[in-house]
Amino acid sequence: xxxxxxxxLLLVPTPLDFGIHGAGESPDLQDHLPLGVIRQAAALxxxxxxxxxxxxxxxxRVDAIVPLATPLQALTIRELxxxxxxxxxxxxxxxxxxxxxATAGHDIGLVSEAGLPAVADPGAALVQxxxxxxxxxxxxxxxxxxLLALAASGLNGQSFAFVGYLPIEEQARAAxxxxxxxxxxxxxxxxxxxxxxxxxxxxxxxxxDHLQPATRLAVSNGLGAPxxxxxxxxxxxxxxxxxxxxxxxxxVFAFQAD
Amino acid sequence: xxxxxxxxLLLVPTPLDFGIHGAGESPDLQDHLPLGVIRQAAALxxxxxxxxxxxxxxxxRVDAIVPLATPLQALTIRELxxxxxxxxxxxxxxxxxxxxxATAGHDIGLVSEAGLPAVADPGAALVQxxxxxxxxxxxxxxxxxxLLALAASGLNGQSFAFVGYLPIEEQARAAxxxxxxxxxxxxxxxxxxxxxxxxxxxxxxxxxDHLQPATRLAVSNGLGAPxxxxxxxxxxxxxxxxxxxxxxxxxVFAFQAD
Numbered sequence: 001x002x003x004x005x006x007x008x009l010l011l012v013p014t015p016l017d018f019g020i021h022g023a024g025e026s027p028d029l030q031d032h033l034p035l036g037v038i039r040q041a042a043a044l045x046x047x048x049x050x051x052x053x054x055x056x057x058x059x060x061r062v063d064a065i066v067p068l069a070t071p072l073q074a075l076t077i078r079e080l081x082x083x084x085x086x087x088x089x090x091x092x093x094x095x096x097x098x099x100x101x102a103t104a105g106h107d108i109g110l111v112s113e114a115g116l117p118a119v120a121d122p123g124a125a126l127v128q129x130x131x132x133x134x135x136x137x138x139x140x141x142x143x144x145x146x147l148l149a150l151a152a153s154g155l156n157g158q159s160f161a162f163v164g165y166l167p168i169e170e171q172a173r174a175a176x177x178x179x180x181x182x183x184x185x186x187x188x189x190x191x192x193x194x195x196x197x198x199x200x201x202x203x204x205x206x207x208x209d210h211l212q213p214a215t216r217l218a219v220s221n222g223l224g225a226p227x228x229x230x231x232x233x234x235x236x237x238x239x240x241x242x243x244x245x246x247x248x249x250x251x252v253f254a255f256q257a258d
Numbered sequence: 259x260x261x262x263x264x265x266x267l268l269l270v271p272t273p274l275d276f277g278i279h280g281a282g283e284s285p286d287l288q289d290h291l292p293l294g295v296i297r298q299a300a301a302l303x304x305x306x307x308x309x310x311x312x313x314x315x316x317x318x319r320v321d322a323i324v325p326l327a328t329p330l331q332a333l334t335i336r337e338l339x340x341x342x343x344x345x346x347x348x349x350x351x352x353x354x355x356x357x358x359x360a361t362a363g364h365d366i367g368l369v370s371e372a373g374l375p376a377v378a379d380p381g382a383a384l385v386q387x388x389x390x391x392x393x394x395x396x397x398x399x400x401x402x403x404x405l406l407a408l409a410a411s412g413l414n415g416q417s418f419a420f421v422g423y424l425p426i427e428e429q430a431r432a433a434x435x436x437x438x439x440x441x442x443x444x445x446x447x448x449x450x451x452x453x454x455x456x457x458x459x460x461x462x463x464x465x466x467d468h469l470q471p472a473t474r475l476a477v478s479n480g481l482g483a484p485x486x487x488x489x490x491x492x493x494x495x496x497x498x499x500x501x502x503x504x505x506x507x508x509x510v511f512a513f514q515a516d
Contacts, residue, residue, distance in 0.1 A: 011409050016399065030293040031292055031293070031294030031295075031399075032292050032294065033292055033399075034288055034289055034290050034291055034292055034293075035289070036288055036289030036290065037289075116405055116406070116409045117409060118412065118415045119408055119409050119415040121415065123409075123415070124414065125412070126412075127409070127410065127411070127412035128412035128490065130412075131489070131490040131491065136487070137410045137488050137490075138410070139406035139409045139410040139478070139481065139488065141273075141274065141289075141400070141401035141406065142399070143271075143401065144402065146405070147374055147405055150377055151374045151375060151376045151377050151385070152397040153385070154382050154384075154386035154395075156382065157377040157378055157379065157381070157382050158378060158422045159419075159420065159422055160419070160420055161419035162418055162419075163417050164416045189421075224399055228396075229394070230395050230396070232385070232386065232389040232395075
């Protein structure tokens, strides 16, 4: 008896417009995702997701374009284990269990809340587990807000770093901003950071307080939404001409020392 | 008399499959790009491009799905100035001239050879010029091979750096690999590098020679093509089980110290 052929782990991108559109609005998924990706998503029976509720909402948008092979209620949708801060080495979640459909021969889709799974989002540990089990990992083409923001910034696209969130505490945040600006100057590298939307204005203020006037600062707010905008300017120009920021729309901040 | 309303600079993603498919094959553009992006591309009359020949091939693929508003021969297609190595501060190319259609009120599309313009590709200087002239910059959603490779690697998607190409000279390359591995260990940051395809195998060999056995190395080769693959393993495991690499297919290399 032969071992069953393994299924694959498909990393399925989702639109960047999550949470930006109001209820009742129904933006066209085909503005955001290739039809080929929508087709592959519609064919899957097994999902591992960051959040089951938003994954179902995504799959309803898929179904409106390419009917799901299996009805939504009959799909297997399992959530990634949530990892509380500071518990990094506490209990190893049962990732192999989440991958059981693939070891039994079925493809599995992985989705996060918005954009690419496992990039600035959970999922990397599951991807590592898949590689360990010999399950092929396939990243389907889709947008990441980080790289759209970088492209729109005009900063160095040949050398850049994403460092996630800055500290919330004011002095630690100021020190980190100066540290990243120094690193940026040393190796001419664009530095990308994100923040939870309700702290957008606070982070922008801190960046304008602590970066040097000649440093170039770029902000993209609401990427993927019609109301989204990108601005790239020196810190001195941002100070002269302040900009309001929505506190409920995701933003990406990038800067590079002169 | 009012000043004319400015056009926008649209950063138009292109498929990652450039150069992977043989002549005669005609992969479906809708496997790679959202229909909304294809529609916006089809509506543009003015283009600034990395390479006019491949831009025309791309626009033919667009036209097959959404007919171009203006026939291909009647489009304005201008190439970005090529910047020879070592001439960084030589002559400032006339980027404002390339943006003249936007100052006259027309949208301009910017495309590179594959993926997102201005990310690991030319275009950033044009984007900066657009911001300086008050021209809105809009990054349309599309994939970057860098972040697909990162997602498929299972390495740290919360902190990563892309540093472009490594030195070609053997000793300088070895030193740079060790330097990046040390940086990766210090801040738990995934490091991404690329190479011209015909040196893929050489770079893989150098990484296996100079990285520590416990460092995790991920390679994605031919992302976006049906024959593409991603492998993520410790350096020790790569050494035990070597892998051939095509010398004509783009690859992304990522590693992270243990």
